[in-house]
Amino acid sequence: MKSRRNFIKRSSIATLGALIGSRIVFGNNLPKDYVPVILQDGDPYSMFKKHKEMVVLNNKPWNIETLPHLLDDKVTPNEKMFIRNNGLIPEDIDVNKWTLTIDGESVSNPKTYTLQELKTKFPQHTYQLTIECGGNGRKEFNPPAKGNQWEYGAVSCAEWTGVRLADVLKDVGIKGNAVYIGYYGADVHLTGNPEKVVISRGVPMSKVMEDETLIAFKMNGKEIPLAHGYPLRLVAGGWPASVSGKWLKRIAVRNIVHDGPKMESPSYRVPCKPVAPGDKVKDEDMCIIESMPVKSLITYPKTGAMIDKGKTLNIRGHAWAGDLEVSQMEYSIDFGATWKPCKLEKPANRLAWQHFSATVSFPEDGYYEVWARATDSSGSAQPMVLPNWNPKGYLNNACHRIAVKVK
Amino acid sequence: MIDPERQKILDEVYGHIKTVTRLVFLLIAGVVALVYYIINPSILDVKFNTEKSALVAEAEAPLPEYENGIHLATGFKEGENLQLVINNCTSCHSAKMVTQNRATRDGWLTMIRWMQETQNLWDLGDSEPLILDYLAKYYAPEKAGRRQPLTNIDWYELED
Numbered sequence: 119m120k121s122r123r124n125f126i127k128r129s130s131i132a133t134l135g136a137l138i139g140s141r142i143v144f145g146n147n148l149p150k151d152y153v154p155v156i157l158q159d160g161d162p163y164s165m166f167k168k169h170k171e172m173v174v175l176n177n178k179p180w181n182i183e184t185l186p187h188l189l190d191d192k193v194t195p196n197e198k199m200f201i202r203n204n205g206l207i208p209e210d211i212d213v214n215k216w217t218l219t220i221d222g223e224s225v226s227n228p229k230t231y232t233l234q235e236l237k238t239k240f241p242q243h244t245y246q247l248t249i250e251c252g253g254n255g256r257k258e259f260n261p262p263a264k265g266n267q268w269e270y271g272a273v274s275c276a277e278w279t280g281v282r283l284a285d286v287l288k289d290v291g292i293k294g295n296a297v298y299i300g301y302y303g304a305d306v307h308l309t310g311n312p313e314k315v316v317i318s319r320g321v322p323m324s325k326v327m328e329d330e331t332l333i334a335f336k337m338n339g340k341e342i343p344l345a346h347g348y349p350l351r352l353v354a355g356g357w358p359a360s361v362s363g364k365w366l367k368r369i370a371v372r373n374i375v376h377d378g379p380k381m382e383s384p385s386y387r388v389p390c391k392p393v394a395p396g397d398k399v400k401d402e403d404m405c406i407i408e409s410m411p412v413k414s415l416i417t418y419p420k421t422g423a424m425i426d427k428g429k430t431l432n433i434r435g436h437a438w439a440g441d442l443e444v445s446q447m448e449y450s451i452d453f454g455a456t457w458k459p460c461k462l463e464k465p466a467n468r469l470a471w472q473h474f475s476a477t478v479s480f481p482e483d484g485y486y487e488v489w490a491r492a493t494d495s496s497g498s499a500q501p502m503v504l505p506n507w508n509p510k511g512y513l514n515n516a517c518h519r520i521a522v523k524v525k
Numbered sequence: 526m527i528d529p530e531r532q533k534i535l536d537e538v539y540g541h542i543k544t545v546t547r548l549v550f551l552l553i554a555g556v557v558a559l560v561y562y563i564i565n566p567s568i569l570d571v572k573f574n575t576e577k578s579a580l581v582a583e584a585e586a587p588l589p590e591y592e593n594g595i596h597l598a599t600g601f602k603e604g605e606n607l608q609l610v611i612n613n614c615t616s617c618h619s620a621k622m623v624t625q626n627r628a629t630r631d632g633w634l635t636m637i638r639w640m641q642e643t644q645n646l647w648d649l650g651d652s653e654p655l656i657l658d659y660l661a662k663y664y665a666p667e668k669a670g671r672r673q674p675l676t677n678i679d680w681y682e683l684e685d
Contacts, residue, residue: 178619260669262627264636308617309645379643421675423683431683487675503671521678 162201166345169197175266179203179308180345184271186518187420189436192473193246194274196343202251202272203345204380205316208304208365213349218333220286222370224296231286233349236333239289240281245330246470247355248275248438249362250410252386255514258504261396263511270415270518275436275471278353280334283369284327292371298322300376301352301363318378319361319386320369321354325408330355330469333366355469356440358386358407358512381406388508395507404509409440411505412494413515414447414474421520431478431488431522437462438471439494446493447474451486451522454502460490480524489519600624602663606655613649613656623664630661 162182163170169188175181182201189198213233221228231239251272253265283299300320307314325331334353335342342348347364354361360380370376380386383401390405414437425431437444443465448457460476480486493499500517590596594603599620601607614623628636634657640646649656 174621175625176619176621178617178622258673260666260671261629261632262666264626264628264632266622267625311645314645419683420681422678422680424680425683429685516672519675521675523680 166201166343167197168201172198172200173269173271175268179205180207181266183268184274185420186270186415186417186435186520188417189271189273189415190417190434192436193338194276195338196276196346199274199276199346200251200272201345202266202359203305204360205305205307206310207344208306211304211344211348211365216349216367218286218350218366219368220290220371221368222300223373224293224371225290226293227291229290233335236281236286236350237335240285242279242281243329243332244277244279244336245332245355245468246275246277246466247330247332247353248273248469248471249353249355249359250274250413250438252358252360252407252410252512253510255516256511258514258516259507259511260504261507263509265511272359273413273415273438275438277338278332278334278351279336279339280332280351280353282329283331283333283352284329286333287326287371290371293373295373296323296371297374298372298376299326300370300372300378300381301361301366302368302370302378303347303363304365304367315379317360317363317380318376319363319381320372320376320378321357321361322375322408325354325357325361328354330467356409356438358410360386375406384510386512387510388512392506393508397509399509407512409442410438411513411515412439412442412444412492412498412500413437414444414490414492414500415518416488416490416520419520419522422523423520424523424525425480427480427483427524431480432475433460433478433488433490433520434473434475435490435518436471436473437490437492439492441469442494442496443468444472444492445495446499447472448491448493449476449478450489450491451478451480453487454489454491454517457491480522483524486522486524487519488522489517491517604659604663606659609652610656610659613647613652617644617646623660627664627666628660629666630657632666633657633660633664 162168162174162177162180168182171185171188173183173185175183180201180203184198184200191198216233217230218236219228219230251268254268254272255270256263256265257267257269298320300318302315302318305316306312307316321331332353334351335349337343337346342351347366350366352363352366383404384399386407387404388407389399390403393399414435416433416435418434419431423431433449437447444462447460447462449460450457458476460474463473465472478488489502491500500515502517504514504516591603595601596603596607599611599615601610601620601624637646637649637653641648
């Protein structure tokens, strides 16, 4: 596996052609870092430039999660960013011909922009935005919920650059009856059927109009990596990552709550009222997830640290709270019997995760767990046990913990 | 004393007799072998088959299909009806979509119906109960509480 990885890494377009067995027509026009689809069965670490410790949950479609200790960077680099795909990554991306169309019932005159027009016509903005998969933490739910079994790592906070969705919609002109937007991307359905839309979700107009809701063309100062939506992506921080549509081609401004694939019940929905674990819930009793709940991760040290008796342990990590801000951060070494405060930084901007740190002392040698708990600006804190069960296993924001041994 | 000329002739005659005798013996041996082969023709098959299978083994050298009860090509657990599961469940998505999940028979059936209603999965026909048998047996839910002890901890010395 490793030698193959290195081999692919060393390969030029010409050798990629040799690997496929034919010349890649217009190989020179392939975007940098682009991987032809035929190689999407290959080694994901080299294809997507991912850290070797990342965990592949699914290879068709690609779903790859990161580990808490890999998320230690203040701004998540591509190599440690989780990948969540519902379909196949599009091929034949020609940035010179890429356009974004704005249409829908609430648009009188649909308008189409080239990438260049988007970049030059509107002011550009850069924000650090927390994007977490609605199903992050699904693995712990019992009874188990179907889907990719994310543990902790389906979250990132990268720096996104683009234009405000609100600015673009203002330029198009939208009617007063607008309720919701729905995105459409260029990804391909798993069956290969070009008529089938893989996923088309969206947000209500209140979220559309926020300053931080971007049509982004850069991630961490560079072109967006292919697996994360190259060349254009909708980014709405603080909400389930599935509303941040990748490979963005079209935005429909709707006069109803958007009804694209994966908007329908029970996708990305939780019971409107609490249910008992394992209950069957009717489709009409499931409500769309909006802002994600308060949550935090200890990113240093990696779980399993052994230290000598008498030494202190420096811990750090990040905390986020959907549309809200984290107002308090605490840690416990006695399974929640007592909590001590962490130092908590303000976010770089609204919807960016916040960094915390603390110096931990242990009274005697033995096995410990360091638990972390964030509280948001509305007073809601992370639960120590799993939050209420839901049929699809969303929104697990239970406290994160690491194992520590003092010798 | 024999005349040297005569001796030479005698030697030649004896040599011919020896050659003829050898040929006769070889002929008799050949006939015996032929008769044996006619009576028992499989005697040669054994040798040829051995050679043939040795060649096949060298050329194809098949990898083991299973290791520790896991089907190596897909990652599925070894079990009855596995081939049906592979044929029907891995043409659109990877086997990992199945193997990372756990559900009851009802739960697996719900997933199949969802795929049929929204993802173009075909009617599984007579295979459906057999596929469900496999999934419900090998990928059933495990009992767990609201928060499990931490497991698989990879202990390491933390340097300052």
